[in-house]
Amino acid sequence: xxxxxxxxxxxxxxxxxxxxxxxxxxxxxxxxxxxxxxxxxxxxxxxxxxxxxxxxxxxxxxxxxxxxxxxxxxxxxxxxxxxxxxxxxxxxxxxxxxxxxxxxxxxxxxxxxxxxxxx
Amino acid sequence: xxxxxxxxxxxxxxxxxxxxxxxxxxxxxxxxxxxxxxxxxxxxxxxxxxxxxxxxxxxxxxxxxxxxxxxxxxxxxxxxxxxxxxxxxxxxxxxxxxxxxxxxxxxxxxxxxxxxxxx
Numbered sequence: 001x002x003x004x005x006x007x008x009x010x011x012x013x014x015x016x017x018x019x020x021x022x023x024x025x026x027x028x029x030x031x032x033x034x035x036x037x038x039x040x041x042x043x044x045x046x047x048x049x050x051x052x053x054x055x056x057x058x059x060x061x062x063x064x065x066x067x068x069x070x071x072x073x074x075x076x077x078x079x080x081x082x083x084x085x086x087x088x089x090x091x092x093x094x095x096x097x098x099x100x101x102x103x104x105x106x107x108x109x110x111x112x113x114x115x116x117x118x119x
Numbered sequence: 120x121x122x123x124x125x126x127x128x129x130x131x132x133x134x135x136x137x138x139x140x141x142x143x144x145x146x147x148x149x150x151x152x153x154x155x156x157x158x159x160x161x162x163x164x165x166x167x168x169x170x171x172x173x174x175x176x177x178x179x180x181x182x183x184x185x186x187x188x189x190x191x192x193x194x195x196x197x198x199x200x201x202x203x204x205x206x207x208x209x210x211x212x213x214x215x216x217x218x219x220x221x222x223x224x225x226x227x228x229x230x231x232x233x234x235x236x237x238x
Contacts (some may be wrong), residue, residue: 001196001197001198003187003195004187004188004189004194004195005190005193005195006190006193006196007190007192007194024194024196025168025196026168026170026196027167027168027199031194031196032147032168048146049144049145049146051145051150053214055192068122068123069123069124073122073123073125073126073127073174074123074124074125074126075124075126075143075150076120076122076123076124077120077143077144077145077150079120079121080146081121095172097145097216099146104182105197116124
């Protein structure tokens, strides 16, 4: 990483919800920003945990047995293999960390699958 | 991770500057909070990048050829092998991500070396 990253500035570069942008790398992980709005898709990542930190708004991470409710400044790590479905009733900004090559929709695929792109 | 983590609440549990607390894990990494106040020690991590996100205050990361200046909401990843020295003139709250087992003082050792402890 050559320069610092101001998270708020990176969200202005996103072109819509569920269109993540890669802002940097940490070891073999991609650091991504994503706007969440409405329900995503139920999915799981068999090989990796999934790091969520809310920067603005309110994120619900539905799990099969409960919901995790995150305000700005709150984080949750979805353990590998655990089904989850991010959701938000207002536009919500999230910092996501996953290994390079992890598909955003995990095992689910479908129309919300997004190729990683650098911001 | 069983429950969400409110970052601000975790800093209240720290007993002083440069006494990091582990708040969770992501794959093989420890998620840590640390208060920075005054200069740390110059060090490097030969085997890992070092993720810094400022939650409150202002962090300077001295590199040998320049300084990185981070306000709240700004992040920087120090590449593996790069010498760095965190510093802050006011108490500053930082979210740090490093692999489990990474010593906080890297190759430098010395009195600021802290064993990881769970908050």
